[in-house]
Amino acid sequence: MTKEIKVLSKDEVATSVDQFTAGLTQYLGELGLPNQHVLVPVQERQRVIANVPDVIELIDANRKSTSIYLSKFIAACGAGLFDAALNFIWDETVVNLRNKVARFDLEYFYDSVVTDTKRRAKLKDEDDLQKIEEWELIRGCHLTGILSDIGYKHLDYIRDMRNWASAAHPNQNDLTGFQLISWLETCIREVIAKEPEGPVIEVKRFLNSIRNTTLTEQDALYIRAGIENLPPELATSVLRTLFGMYTTKDTAVQIKSNIKLVAGSAWTVAPDEVKYECGFKYATFASNGEVDRKEAANEFLSVVGGLPFLPNDTLALEMADKIDSLFAAHTGFNNFHNEPAHARALEAYVSSAGTVPDAVRKSYVKTLVMARIGNGHGVSDMAVPYYERLIMKFGEAELREVACLLTDREFSSRIGLGSCPSNFRALLGRLAPPTNQVTQQAFTQIQGATDAQIPNLGKDSAYKRLLGVG
Structure with a gap:
């Protein structure tokens, strides 16, 4: 049975507090210290003490017994030190949040909030909070998800007030009793007396499954469905955590296998911001010489289709390597058999929008078009689907490079072989019509040329002037 808290009457509070205030004021004066504007008026203290019982009752008995800073809060309010009281509210809230994080999922929390890989590596256990x-x-x-949207907004405001109006920093700000009791109620309702619920519990459950069980495809179906229904902010945290787990050194093979089963759903629902963040971490691993983590990041991004989200410089380097490999396979022995694997590897780096870094655009277009029109003896049929998908994504910049191909000596030599000129003309017919007038005119000239004329078109001075090439 809960013992009822006796609320003192206004007169009782006023009498006892007045006596304390008078005695302390006199003592400060005797010490030669300031004794004015040190303690808040008795009326303001009474407002807090009169309302505290109702607010404290929101907390269960177990939590009450360990809430030392709430006791200090009430003592500070009774003494008239509201700036100190605000500090104690905040201290109790911070302690409670740290306990919740420790009980919930530390790795999930660290991966969600710390994006610096070097700093993240130093955070391992509860003490690091x-x-x-x-x-x-x-x-x-x-x-x-431990804090709700409204709870986060309120606490961020209280944190700001704690920084500027509490005893944490020198100040002479006036706080009222109603302000303090309101902030106390917010901290209790949103943090101290509240536990995570709903989708947050689901996240905890499936992260535990990924770490500690062997998932089947059936298990993964339920987890993927749960991930796809997460709010955006939780989806962001889940993707960060899965990426962090996958790229951590010595992660068990079984955990990586579990992550592969569900990572695609997390990637799909997460915002682009966190996808680029994963790409940046890949680049960081590479620049720091962390070979194992770079390879793990590459595996993860390959699984989810995330390689196009690498930073532009890194993407250009990676694509250049894949373009060179494809070109070597195309011009090498047994090319029809070897091309598909290299074409597939290149496609993994190209987004659905077909965006290509400027540094590799020329070689990218040249390699794809040469491979697609063939070498005069045929085309790699198994690689054609990759070539078609990539070429059909060409934008205006790539279309201009197609028109300029005829001025390239290597390409102009190729275009004269066998079915290459007719294949090239047919390819232009399938491309999206250029919007640039110069490129339009170049395409028109190519389409109007005969198979015998096409190889020499790039040497024509009028064609070169049209494209503005030397």
């Missing part, structure tokens, strides 16, 4: 700034703690709890 002390290294997390308080604003990061609140943000991380929001990202992982």
Whole structure:
């Protein structure tokens, strides 16, 4: 049976607090210290003390017995030190949030809030929560769903007030009793008396399954469905965590196998911002010489179709390597058999929009078109689907490069072989019509040329002037 808290009457509070205030004021004066504007008026203290019982009742008995900073809060309010009281509210909230994070999923929290790979590597257990700034703690709890949207907004405001109006920093700000009791209620309702629920619990459950069980395809179906229904902020945190788990050194093979089963769904629902973040981490591993983590990141991004989200410089380097490999396979022995694997590898780096870094555009277009029109003896039928998908994504910049191919000596030599000129003309007919007038005119000239004329078109001075090439 809960013991009822006796609320003192206004007169009782006023009498006892007045006596304390008078005595302390006199003592400060005797010490030669300031004794004015040190303690808040008795009326404001009474407002807090009169309302505290109703607010404290929101907390269950077990939590009450360990809430030391709430006791200090009430003591500070009774003494008239509201700036200190605000600090104690905040301290209790921070302690509670850290406990929730530790009980919920530390790895999930760290992966969600810390994007710097070097710093993340230093965060391993509950003790490391002390290294997390308080604003990061609140943000991380929001990202992982421990804090609701409204709770996050309220706590961020209270944190700001704590920084500027509490005893944490020198100040002479006036706080009222109603302000304090309101902030106390917010912290209790949104943090101290509240546990994670709904989708957040689902995330905890399936992360535990990924780490500790062997998932079947049937198990993965349910997890994928759950991921696809997550709110965007939770989807962001889940993708960060899966990527972090997969690229951590010594991650068990079974965990990686589990992640492969569900990572595609997390990638699909997460915003592009976090996808580019994963790509940046890949580049960071590469630049730091972390070969194992780079390879793991490459595996992860390959599984989810995320290689196009690499930083532009890194994407250009990776694509250049794949383009060179495809060109070597196309011009080498047994090319019809070897081309498909290299074409497939290149396609993994090209987004659905067909965006290509400027640095590799010329070689990209040349290699694909040469491979698609064949070598005069035929075309690699198994590679054709890859070539068609990539070529049909050509944008205006790539279409111009197609027109300029005839001025390239190697290409002009190829275009005169066997069925190559007719294949080239047919390819132009399947491309999206250029919007640039110069490219349009170049395409018209190519389409109007005979098979014998096409190889020499790139040497024609009028054609070169049209394209503005030397």
